[in-house]
Amino acid sequence: MAEEEKRTSPEPPLPSPPESSSQPEHPPPETSTPPATFDPSRMIGIIKRKALIKDLAAAYHVECLALCRELLELQKRKDEPFLDTKATEDLRKETLRSSSKRAKKKR
């Protein structure tokens, strides 16, 4: 009888993970749930935050490059407003050069 009681005692901690997974939706997520024995939520947050920061840096980099290209185009149009054919040829050459540079870096 005593052995059965002791054996059943480890079972109640098992249902607590689904409870903890459902609870943070309703109350504020800052509160850590006491019945859970292992709570890695802060660690998961730190690691995901670092990954998101990397993605954000990449996105900022892409945005910066796009703005620089746009600025360069505007500058060229301002300098040579009536020579459209030369502008298109320059754009083609620049795209080729930039692609070769990219390929070299990625190799």
Added chain:
Amino acid sequence: MQVNFDETCDSVIRMNANEQTRSANGIGNGNGESIPGIPDDLRCKRSDGKQWRCTAMSMADKTVCEKHYIQAKKRAANSAFRANQKKAKRRSSLGETDTYSEGKMDDFELPVTSIDHYNNGLASASKSNGRLEKRHNKSLMRYSPETPMMRSFSPRVAVDLNDDLGRDVVMFEEGYRSYRTPPSVAVMDPTRNRSHQSTSPMEYSAASTDVSAESLGEICHQCQRKDRERIISCLKCNQRAFCHNCLSARYSEISLEEVEKVCPACRGLCDCKSCLRSDNTIKVRIREIPVLDKLQYLYRLLSAVLPVIKQIHLEQCMEVELEKRLREVEIDLVRARLKADEQMCCNVCRIPVVDYYRHCPNCSYDLCLRCCQDLREESSVTISGTNQNVQDRKGAPKLKLNFSYKFPEWEANGDGSIPCPPKEYGGCGSHSLNLARIFKMNWVAKLVKNAEEIVSGCKLSDLLNPDMCDSRFCKFAEREESGDNYVYSPSLETIKTDGVAKFEQQWAEGRLVTVKMVLDDSSCSRWDPETIWRDIDELSDEKLREHDPFLKAINCLDGLEVDVRLGEFTRAYKDGKNQETGLPLLWKLKDWPSPSASEEFIFYQRPEFIRSFPFLEYIHPRLGLLNVAAKLPHYSLQNDSGPKIYVSCGTYQEISAGDSLTGIHYNMRDMVYLLVHTSEETTFERVRKTKPVPEEPDQKMSENESLLSPEQKLRDGELHDLSLGEASMEKNEPELALTVNPENLTENGDNMESSCTSSCAGGAQWDVFRRQDVPKLSGYLQRTFQKPDNIQTDFVSRPLYEGLFLNEHHKRQLRDEFGVEPWTFEQHRGEAIFIPAGCPFQITNLQSNIQVALDFLCPESVGESARLAEEIRCLPNDHEAKLQILEIGKISLYAASSAIKEVQKLVLDPKFGAELGFEDSNLTKAVSHNLDEATKRPQQNSCT
């Protein structure tokens, strides 16, 4: 024509350059360097090696896109099919078996052949060129799918045998093959230009081969035959197939529908050669562990390892600051280029160096940081601020080498720098040693930072207090304190329900664990010395085979080493006596089988060991989750990790001259001993029966036995028998341990265990001491066994490394004077004993027996192991314990690095997101908001 050949040779040269680049990266990985991340991770990695790269999106969990993934799979299947065809032909013609070493030799010869082929291609005519090309294709197809090919790659890539990394190796191999294929195609069709169109004939030929493969049928994974009918393919792994005959013969309990969903190999039940050799069973078990449990294990590993790497980092910072002050210039430490199997050892204490050390540029003298500190303390040199800081943090008296005794003329300089020792001590006497390093500059600092983040980011509530009245605990000692007399002794079936949590609780407190009935009686018959010898003999080379080889053994009567023939030892193992003289022969085999042969034998020849050994997925020497020593790179030099087999003779009859025993000793690893075989003969029973007749004290003992039994029954549960005198206590103590065991077992109500215990006699008697009793035990040993001419040192635990033995008289003295008592019990056949690091133990062999020993290092034992490493450092340089010291610092660094990578991989994997639950959203809210805004802005720009 010549122009095409030149281009082909240029591409070959580039391939060689690529190989060198990869091998350099591989060596760098071993030293802790991290490969710089590729910016676009989601792009398909298929490329031609020069300009072109596939622009498609890569699949989830794969490095290539769907199109190239399918292409690679088809090519692998076709090459495997052709290789099997060649194998079948060669086997039918030659009748040979393809052994592993043979495949390995062929694998090494392959690159040389390809290079020679291209060189000959320039000089020879077109016809011979075509023939050589065909051979080249055959050799390529023949060896690419086999295991030796993968093994040859592993020294460069420095891959430990995780399953995910294994897939990366496969992808690497496929990528490597894709570089070779275009030149051969170009040579076969010189008229065509090398472009993307050159791949189309390969695809066409692949498609035609697929059709022929389907018509011939698949190959059974178990018996490797393709002429079977009704072959069932597994839908889970999509690689293996099993025929109906093998399924009904070996896995009859699994239905055919179940096999089609998950095959026996995916369930971890397959015993075929390739699955055993690739440790498939253990990998499946590790894969099935839930993600939260894995994170918890990694958290516990990191929290255990963090103090060690913090200490390493602190010492390094101190030395770097000192070096900056001395040189007054920004320093760039010289880095030692160590090979994979090399160790950098200190010239003074002979302990392997962890990352930073001091080096003499003139005579190559090396000094570790710990010896630098000891030398400064001996020379009364105080570094201004940091030294006090170190002393404050230590708090305990520090173990150190006695430099003034060993090197009386060697002193540190006044500014803290250390000169090279004088010539009589092996140095050159130059002014100062330079600081140097082994790993990357900031590797340790980054490890400490990341480990601290991960450890502080988790919360772990206190574990439940262990119930000492649990039915699984057995009483092995009679100490006055109530807590420590019981030992966790589950059976193998109980472990499957309890899991590893109970084991961890006991391990955290430094307690013994025994597991009963690991091997049943039927499997014990396969572990006798002759069978072991026969099976190991099959693994060895033909040159080394002998019919009756000489083995080294230790004679326990006089402690000398003897050369014994195997047959002679086998007879002594059975009989325990010399046939001619009748004197007992007590031999213990030394270094047989060798560690590598033991590992091959146990893991690949005895699948029941893998299936039934408790906690093997946690303590495996290479794959174990909770084995900190398993995180080292697999090529690193660790003297004798892995399983070992100990074979020794023993008798019940006590001999005063020399019993078959193992002296009391320490281990800085955790150990598990499994008794796999005992030699039971009726002669011992006769000897025991004749014992009481000739001597009077035996008659008294029998009288005491008759008196004891009713008293013992009346006082069931009492810890002390105060009515008994000391003399009767001494004589009957082993029997008390025996009588207590059946009572506890009957209380448990486990009839199986009690019947097994009563039927089998004990094979070995164990005495295991607690960690907290070590100082008193050492004091007693030093007083009792100390020789007067020995030079006294301040090193307290020294006697525990000498291999002394405590008999009953010593144990009684120890209990009376110091209150120290070991856990004393008998180990039965099929029983496993887990001993934590730092617990001294000794063994008396009651029968001839064979033990399988496996060493591992749990996270809970890392601190104890580090403490023992400091003790072992102060031993003499020729001591055996020092030669086999565990590199606890290096192990901790690699374990931390591996655990950090594993945690990041688990957390960032999207398919585990549901299991992990929700992260702390405050941390990621702002960044994700900014990321959404950043991704929206380009759309606005394009609209404008």
